[in-house]
Amino acid sequence: MRFDELDKGNLRSAVWDRVFRCLSDENEFKIHLKCLESLRILSRDKTDLNDLITDERLKLIIQKAGASDDDLELSYDVVIVEALKLLCNVIFNSEVAQIELPKTECLKNLVKRIQNENSKCQFTYNIALLFDIRLLFLATAYNVRCRNTLKVEVKADCELIKTLDTLSHEINLDKNEKMRNNYIEIACEVLKALFNLYIDSDDSTDCLKSQHEKLVDILYRLLLTKSKTDDLHSHTVNLLTVIPLSCVRSIIPPVNLIKNSGGGHVYESTDMTAIHQLLLFLDKRLDNPLNLIENISPIVTALVNLSKSQRLIRKWTRQQVLPSLKGQDVMHRPEEDPHLRGKLCKLLTSPITEVRDLVAEFLFILCKENVGRMIKYTGYGNAAGMFANKGLLGGVQRETEYSSESGESDTEEYDKYKENINPVTGCYEEPKSNPLDGMTEEQKEHEVLKLVNLVSQLTNNGLIQPCTIGEDGKPKPVQHVLELQEGLPKSQQYFNNDNDSE
Structure with a gap:
């Protein structure tokens, strides 16, 4: 989005200065919400945004978002939500903010705030939580260096997994459709943030491996979610592509460990319902010829990893595909x-x-x-x-x-x-019928020579490059088309090897 009218003179800078003066004046607290709303809209224009978002202004927005050390205990309100929306816009559109925001305590404080929400006895929906997590996702997407810091210093992945665990139960409870969709929206943001945190993960420690296994338990529940789930399943699939292969066994739990096996997709006493949902998702994506890399690669990658890691998944998937x-x-x-x-x-x-x-x-x-x-x-x-x-x-x-x-x-x-x-x-x-039947040997030889000459012409003109199979099993260019007959015995053996035992 562009606001071309602000390009005249020094108008853009003047507007930002005026709004921030009001926002920093506590005597003007009644219009602070309007100030943040205005800045949120203005921040959609990238023009000069790197210069307009100074360290002092970034600090003020963080404070209004309740994400500074002094304001962490503040309850969510409309001002906090609007400041979070503004921060999301700023980090999305400003390269400077992408570097500077992770240097502050903002992201760590957001994780602490999420931890406070997790510690409550009963989960209640709050839109501010959505933007807390969305901001974590954007920050970890644009600044790779902060991922490990968040995992090590404030256990961001652990807190997000706890939130996702709660959401997975809330989504599957019998609630009204609007509330379910609200929970699904937050769950999608959690899945995206976890993907960033785990994209280069390592399961070398027992603690981390246990964490991944717990996460896969949750992903299993999310895959069984009914309702409007295309986005939910899409982000679940993306996360599955970065989970270590040694941690995915719980995606196919034994049927005696679950109350319901989903849709009756049981194979060798194992619940394959989640894998069935992944195949349905793949089938749906294959019907959309647009954006093949974006739409097809994640789900196929997930199925490749799952099939490699678990023999039962491979065998059952083979029967379906x-x-x-x-x-x-x-x-x-x-x-x-x-x-x-x-x-x-x-x-x-x-x-x-x-x-x-x-x-x-x-x-x-x-x-x-x-x-x-x-x-x-x-x-x-x-x-x-x-x-x-x-x-x-x-x-x-x-x-x-x-x-x-x-x-x-x-x-x-x-x-x-x-x-x-x-x-x-x-x-x-x-x-x-054999086209050579009824021909004399001379006629057959004549047809062969015609074919050889034709292939030679195509080769000389650079239209084709005849090859034979080399010792490494890869195509090897030939100097003359007559060399092709040397590979015939191998080819016959090649096509006859079709044993179908599992």
């Missing part, structure tokens, strides 16, 4: 499947490499990093890019850490069509 193929499933290309498998396969050839590689990694993990199985469910054409990146084009199955226990085998319907499934496209094709 890559169920056993039946006859109708192989009549069309994998990317034409209207379910999750097809939506993900479409992204395997996306020009957005970050999304493409992440989705490929997810599907490959569900396939237990088995090359043949990946080809079976996605088609070689869709997965070739990932195989090339990983050096798996040679068809040699590398050792993995996955168990080798047997599981489902091919369905009878799939076996019926298996011999006529084109591994490149991943779908059934009617048997075709």
Whole structure:
């Protein structure tokens, strides 16, 4: 937002000076709220904001927000709320404030105020708490250095987890929709602040590991929340991407430890409802082709981490995303499947490499990093890019850490069509007559030479670069197209490796 009319002469500076003079005069206390409201609106314009927010003025705003040492015990009121809103605007738009605010005691005092709220016997909604936490989020987003200080000196993460724990229970109680949405709004701010605090976290200490595990318990409850939850689930997913893998086991609690298993998504006596909600969230995001990196990357990253960390999550997720193929499933290309498998396969050839590689990694993990199985469910054409990146084009199955226990085998319907499934496209094709049938050897040789000459022309013109598979399993440019025939035996072996045991 810009207030161009303030660009004339020294008007902008004069307006700020006048408002701050009134704000600093206690005899004018009756208009202090209006002063803060005016400054909040003025602070939306970044013009000269770095110069207008002096240390003295920043100190005054902090005082009005009740976040200075002398005012910490003040009860929330409309002036405090308005000052907090102003601080949020200032730190959002001013690089100077982003540096200077964390140098004050403001953020530490906000954490202490949150601690006071946590110590109360009964939680009551207060909009000021929302802006306390939002200010912590903005400060830790724009100033990385203050994250560790807040964790070490005032245990900001512990207090935010306590608040989130309380909110998770309040959200799921039978309250009116407006109040639930208010709680969800605060919970989203807590999740965003915790993401900043934990983005480079380490679970090397037992205390921190226990803290992360408690947090995952809370995230489980939030994922089971009904109501309007898109933002809530989105920020929950973001936080899951930075939780250490060793701490996520409680996202799938044993069914005997919970009163309700959510929606009946039980697998091997384990509640998979939270994972089910994550897959529903992924499915919904896949239907939105805009902002793929922002919309798809966090949820796929979370599912990759969860599948890597817990065998049961991987096995159950595989059944949902890559169920056993039946006859109708192989009549069309994998990317034409209207379910999750097809939506993900479409992204395997996306020009957005970050999304493409992440989705490929997810599907490959569900396939237990088995090359043949990946080809079976996605088609070689869709997965070739990932195989090339990983050096798996040679068809040699590398050792993995996955168990080798047997599981489902091919369905009878799939076996019926298996011999006529084109591994490149991943779908059934009617048997075709050999175009070379009826030709003499001379005619066949003539057609081969025509093909070789055509490929040579395309190569010489720089339109294509023929490759064979090198010893490292990656594409290796050839000097002459006749070298391509050397890789044929490997290719045949490559496509035949489609064992589907779990």
